[in-house]
Amino acid sequence: MQLLAISGSARAASTNTALLRALQHIAPAGLAIEVFHDLAALPVFSPDLEGALTPAPVLALVQQVQAADGLLISSPEYVRALPGGLKNAIDWLVSREEIIQKPVALVHASHRGDDMLADLRRVLSTVTAQFNSDLFLRLPLMKESAASVLQIVSGAEVYPEAQQFLQDFATFCGCARTA
Numbered sequence: 001m002q003l004l005a006i007s008g009s010a011r012a013a014s015t016n017t018a019l020l021r022a023l024q025h026i027a028p029a030g031l032a033i034e035v036f037h038d039l040a041a042l043p044v045f046s047p048d049l050e051g052a053l054t055p056a057p058v059l060a061l062v063q064q065v066q067a068a069d070g071l072l073i074s075s076p077e078y079v080r081a082l083p084g085g086l087k088n089a090i091d092w093l094v095s096r097e098e099i100i101q102k103p104v105a106l107v108h109a110s111h112r113g114d115d116m117l118a119d120l121r122r123v124l125s126t127v128t129a130q131f132n133s134d135l136f137l138r139l140p141l142m143k144e145s146a147a148s149v150l151q152i153v154s155g156a157e158v159y160p161e162a163q164q165f166l167q168d169f170a171t172f173c174g175c176a177r178t179a
């Protein structure tokens with residue numbers, strides 16, 4: 001099974017990207033996680049550029065989404081909402097068939113950001129019939145380094161919860177695939 005993990009942060013030292021990379025590191029056997037953290041490569045969405053004119057970086061993301069059995073998304077909150085870069089990526093996907101039945105779950109690297117989470121949940125329930133708001137992994141990792149995020153996620157306190165989350169989401173994706 002293959003997951004695509006999309007970070008909503010373009011920051012090199014992003015804790016959300018680090019969390020997704022840590023999950024990639026501890027993923028159970030049989031579950032491969034690819035991390036996408038290049039939202040900055042996508043041009044600003046315009047309906048004029050859909051179809052034959054779709055830009056190459058968008059097509060590359062679409063292919064990754066298509067190949068994935070499910071999407072994990074982890075995002076910071078910017079100005080009490082979801083970051084523009086992440087919304088832009090979702091705007092590119094929204095009128096395409098690759099997203100409409102794609103299983104999606106959220107993870108979150110902060111104890112803050114509830115406005116963004118509410119926003120993102122509303123947007124994701126609009127674009128896919130398989131957004132699972134019950135599956136959610138939240139860890140207070142704000143300002144931690146990538147090395148420390150990996151250490152925390154691999155540590156005895158968090159590892160079982162993170163493994164369980166990944167296994168539950170993989171099961172959900174498997175059920176969606178056979179439905």
Ligand SMILES: Cc1cc2nc3c(=O)[nH]c(=O)nc-3n(C[C@H](O)[C@H](O)[C@H](O)COP(=O)(O)O)c2cc1C
Binds near residue numbers: 079
């Ligand atoms: C432009 C900007 C706006 C932000 N707005 C908020 C906000 O409204 N609420 C909040 O809790 N944090 C806000 N933050 C803090 C980030 O959400 C927080 O630092 C997050 O953990 C960063 O995630 P990252 O490490 O993945 O980049 C903001 C940060 C930036 C740079």
